[in-house]
Amino acid sequence: MSDSDDDIPTLSAHTLAALQEFYNETRTSSAHSTTTSNQFAVGAVEEDWRMSQFWYSDETAALLAEEVIREAGAGGRIACVSAPSVYQKLKQGVVEGSDHVSAVVFEYDRRFAAYGDNFIFYDYNEPLSLPAGVAPQSFDIVLADPPYLSEECLSKVAKTVKHLSKGKVLLCTGAIMENLARDLLDVKMCSFLPRHNRNLSNEFRCFVNYPSRLLSYRGAEPPI
Known part of the structure; x- marks a missing residue:
């Protein structure tokens, strides 16, 4: 590791966990929104x-x-x-x-x-x-x-x-x-x-x- 690497900021395990939780909630919310808006799209139910x-x-x-x-x-x-x-x-x-x-x-x-x-x-x-x-x-x-x-x-x-x-x-x-x-x-x-x-x-x-x-x-x- 070079001296310059010592200056790179790192995140604590607690912060990383909080960010991951936020990311998961955002992804779930986005997926729910997409599902809700697309359920009525023409073609959402395939032709038979x-x-x-x-x-x-x-x-x-x-x-x-x-x-x-x-x-x-x-x-x-x-x-x-x-x-x-x-x-x-x-x-x-x-x-x-x-x-x-x-x-x-x-x-x-x-x-x-x-x-x-x-x-x-x-x-x-x-x-x-x-x-x-x-x-x-x-x-x-x-x-x-x-x-x-x-x-x-x-x-x-x-x-x-x-x-x-x-x-x-x-x-x-x-x-x-x-x-x-x-x-x-x-x-x-x-x-x-x-x-x-x-x-x-x-x-x-x-x-x-x-x-x-x-x-x-x-x-x-x-x-x-």
Whole structure:
């Protein structure tokens, strides 16, 4: 050891232990914060193709979240029927106004039960088999994304939508379902083109039964 090494300050064992404890607490706190903020991220729950799950892109999920927040209004209630990625975007708290509305996700996939009381198990084969606490016409807007492109599936989901909604409906499904969607829910096809994290083989569109900016907007990015 050189003479200069004698001048290097050293820390006592007590100080080192205190610093290590502080470091561990900081790391634990940071990890907890990250877990909490990411649990609602789109894709936090992986898609399961066996249940015909295809998550929206982050941009589309955000735009649809903005749309339902606007239409629900302050203090409004939003139902996401088989549309968990929009529910996740609402709960992330990154979309303006999300803290002024409440949202519920109706889902067959019980992995979403991790979201607590705002998860309601939903099987479209039993469209009106809902908990007693879910009152008819108790949601200001219902956003629905039927899992299958079939007349049977859309017809049954439409029964759920009409049971839940006070009036406003935002439907996301294949373009080939346009005529049936209009007959069942009196909705019009929007110009807005929703996107998914994975490309779908069928053209996918949004439909609404109320005046919406999505009707005349073209593209997949949020309008200015």
